Amino acid sequence: MLFRRIVLCALLVGALAGLLVSAVQHWQAIPLIAAAEVFEGSTDPAEPATPLAATAHDHDHSHDDAHAHDAAEWAPEDGTERHVWTAIANVLTAIGFGLVLVAAITIWEHLRGRPLASARTGLVWGAAGWICVFGLPTLGLPPELPGSVAAPLGDRQAWWLLAAASGAAGLGLLAFVRGPLRWAGLAVLALPFAVGAPHLAGGPFAGYDIGIAQQMEALAGPFAIATTIATAVQWLALGGLSGWAVARWVRPALADLATIP
Amino acid sequence: MQQQAALQIARPKSALMAIAMPVLTAALLGAVIVYGVGFSPIAAAHNAAHDARHVNVFPCH
Numbered sequence: 001m002l003f004r005r006i007v008l009c010a011l012l013v014g015a016l017a018g019l020l021v022s023a024v025q026h027w028q029a030i031p032l033i034a035a036a037e038v039f040e041g042s043t044d045p046a047e048p049a050t051p052l053a054a055t056a057h058d059h060d061h062s063h064d065d066a067h068a069h070d071a072a073e074w075a076p077e078d079g080t081e082r083h084v085w086t087a088i089a090n091v092l093t094a095i096g097f098g099l100v101l102v103a104a105i106t107i108w109e110h111l112r113g114r115p116l117a118s119a120r121t122g123l124v125w126g127a128a129g130w131i132c133v134f135g136l137p138t139l140g141l142p143p144e145l146p147g148s149v150a151a152p153l154g155d156r157q158a159w160w161l162l163a164a165a166s167g168a169a170g171l172g173l174l175a176f177v178r179g180p181l182r183w184a185g186l187a188v189l190a191l192p193f194a195v196g197a198p199h200l201a202g203g204p205f206a207g208y209d210i211g212i213a214q215q216m217e218a219l220a221g222p223f224a225i226a227t228t229i230a231t232a233v234q235w236l237a238l239g240g241l242s243g244w245a246v247a248r249w250v251r252p253a254l255a256d257l258a259t260i261p
Numbered sequence: 262m263q264q265q266a267a268l269q270i271a272r273p274k275s276a277l278m279a280i281a282m283p284v285l286t287a288a289l290l291g292a293v294i295v296y297g298v299g300f301s302p303i304a305a306a307h308n309a310a311h312d313a314r315h316v317n318v319f320p321c322h
Binding site: 003006007021025029030073074082085090093096098104134138153157160226230258 | 276298
């Protein structure tokens, strides 16, 4: 009963927030990705000598020199099909985040034993989620445009997960622990930066002609702003809707369970 | 707020399990979904979610 309520709430919250953020991205971040893809792959003629460029692989949509392993794989057609898949991916991501948020707000309300969940407290949860999966990871690994070169993918994914997990644990300690132990949360927040994000010497546009590198750099700033706004919209929507959904649909189920002898 | 939390501990354990299990399972399911969309190395998943990965600043490529 409780599980079903949480899942249904997350489906609703995720669908709404995912579609909203898809609309926001469609007019700000997606055009920047498309602009960067024009340059993506233009390092390839000079590639073989540098291990840097080895990580800057192509996508199917840069047709001329897509690497063999990519060319063989399915990819959505540019245009409507690609936008639809992006929206599906956004909705799925938002459902995943929504499940975590709804679950967290549910257990928070249960442990505190008061009707705390609301759209307003949900906004605070959403802001915390945004810090964990955008704020902290982005301090170490700035938003990447297609075509930018970076440290090996596995290293970056591992560091991203470390940053997000440290953010959740650190904010949790600061917010919910009483006494001096809570300040350990600051150390936990600093942990991923003590480890250090994986970076390559030469920056994200190494290997490109200077002219192209400058044009891509000119896209990087607006892309950072666009992703900041899009993810902030997504997380505030996720948080507010999650708090509202918990108060409306999860709270009654919680009350039933709490009276079990 | 501490008092509130302390009151909850008095609740029966069976209720705690009935609440903790579904909550944890839901959160885990959410993490698996996010991993599938944002981190899965399967090429088709990467290509389908490519733009979403970039905008959500998941490491991509």
